[in-house]
Amino acid sequence: MAGALSNPELFNYGVEVYEAYKKRSLASDIIEEQKKVQEADLVIFQFPLYWFSVPAVLKGWMDRVLCQGFAFDISEFYDSGFLKDKLALLSLTTGGTAEMYSKAGVSGDFRYFLWPLQHGTLHFCGFKVLAAQISFAPEIASEEERKGMVAAWAQRLKTIWKEEPISCTPPWYFGQ
Amino acid sequence: MAGALSNPELFNYGVEVYEAYKKRSLASDIIEEQKKVQEADLVIFQFPLYWFSVPAVLKGWMDRVLCQGFAFDISEFYDSGFLKDKLALLSLTTGGTAEMYSKAGVSGDFRYFLWPLQHGTLHFCGFKVLAAQISFAPEIASEEERKGMVAAWAQRLKTIWKEEPISCTPPWYFGQ
Numbered sequence: 284m285a286g287a288l289s290n291p292e293l294f295n296y297g298v299e300v301y302e303a304y305k306k307r308s309l310a311s312d313i314i315e316e317q318k319k320v321q322e323a324d325l326v327i328f329q330f331p332l333y334w335f336s337v338p339a340v341l342k343g344w345m346d347r348v349l350c351q352g353f354a355f356d357i358s359e360f361y362d363s364g365f366l367k368d369k370l371a372l373l374s375l376t377t378g379g380t381a382e383m384y385s386k387a388g389v390s391g392d393f394r395y396f397l398w399p400l401q402h403g404t405l406h407f408c409g410f411k412v413l414a415a416q417i418s419f420a421p422e423i424a425s426e427e428e429r430k431g432m433v434a435a436w437a438q439r440l441k442t443i444w445k446e447e448p449i450s451c452t453p454p455w456y457f458g459q
Numbered sequence: 460m461a462g463a464l465s466n467p468e469l470f471n472y473g474v475e476v477y478e479a480y481k482k483r484s485l486a487s488d489i490i491e492e493q494k495k496v497q498e499a500d501l502v503i504f505q506f507p508l509y510w511f512s513v514p515a516v517l518k519g520w521m522d523r524v525l526c527q528g529f530a531f532d533i534s535e536f537y538d539s540g541f542l543k544d545k546l547a548l549l550s551l552t553t554g555g556t557a558e559m560y561s562k563a564g565v566s567g568d569f570r571y572f573l574w575p576l577q578h579g580t581l582h583f584c585g586f587k588v589l590a591a592q593i594s595f596a597p598e599i600a601s602e603e604e605r606k607g608m609v610a611a612w613a614q615r616l617k618t619i620w621k622e623e624p625i626s627c628t629p630p631w632y633f634g635q
Binding site: 295297333334335336337338339340342343345346349378395396398399400403404407422 | 471473509510511512513514515516518519521522525554571572574575576579580583598
């Protein structure tokens with residue numbers, strides 16, 4: 284943020300960010316990122332899975348860029364979030380193989396731990412979420428397997444605009 | 460990390476961190492944090508819930524401090540993780556009230572979205588996890604309600620050593 288605080292007597296981070304957004308006084312790098320999101324029809328988050336989530340630097344992007352006023356408001360979230368005309372997709376690489384995650388009690392489609400990102404963050408902002416692209420353990424895969432992962436991803440991207448979003452609600456995730 | 464890379468031909472972050480840990484050449488701030496964890500019987504993570512998870516700065520702490528060699532190793536994780544003689548507890552404040560989360564389809568005990576932190580991170584490193592302390596919406600609570608939250612937390616801490624850890628496995632979280 285640039286400029287004076289909205290309420291210097293009682294600092295409230297959320298309030299200050301919200302006010303700064305409305306006054307267009309957020310830090311310039313955040314405004315730049317918001318412009319990119321605003322112009323996008325589909326936002327692809329490409330990251331290595333760290334602790335079953337995004338790496339801290341990408342969490343910081345979410346914490347700061349997807350702010351109140353820009354991405355959602357008090358009564359405008361989930362299907363009414365401001366980014367509701369956009370698609371989002373998590374494309375992630377893992378350290379472990381699919382078999383390792385399965386042995387650790389994680390279902391193959393990762394829905395359990397993608398919930399905070401796909402539903403709690405992206406859907407909260409209105410995004411329609413496409414199925415995650417998961418490339419397992421490229422680090423220990425063969426060169427041929429790695430090329431296969433990239434080719435599969437490239438193939439999927441050719442028809443990505445025809446895909447239907449996942450339903451992205453708690454029952455979908457937890458089979459209720 | 461300080462000093463030369465283990466493999467300058469092919470940079471692999473995970474490998475470099477693991478090697479640096481073994482050679483005691485991690486950055487000094489990380490070593491300091493690891494010492495604190497090593498000396499603790501109970502680690503309390505106090506944070507405001509951002510996007511159904513920890514704020515980026517705390518995610519960065521987890522990403523960097525809980526490294527291979529220190530917190531886990533290739534075949535030593537979950538109940539065999541290196542921090543298995545320690546307790547961990549998430550103490551978090553939320554923006555919304557309990558009722559808001561309930562309306563949004565989130566169960567009252569937050570187990571869905573605490574899974575990546577409690578099971579996927581802390582339990583993975585061996586920690587026995589105590590039930591989360593959740594203080595709902597202190598920002599919009601009355602002064603009296605806020606004092607009540609702090610008093611309840613203080614009361615709980617008096618007998619914290621007698622508490623049993625949660626079972627912290629996927630069936631516990633998802634009622635399988």
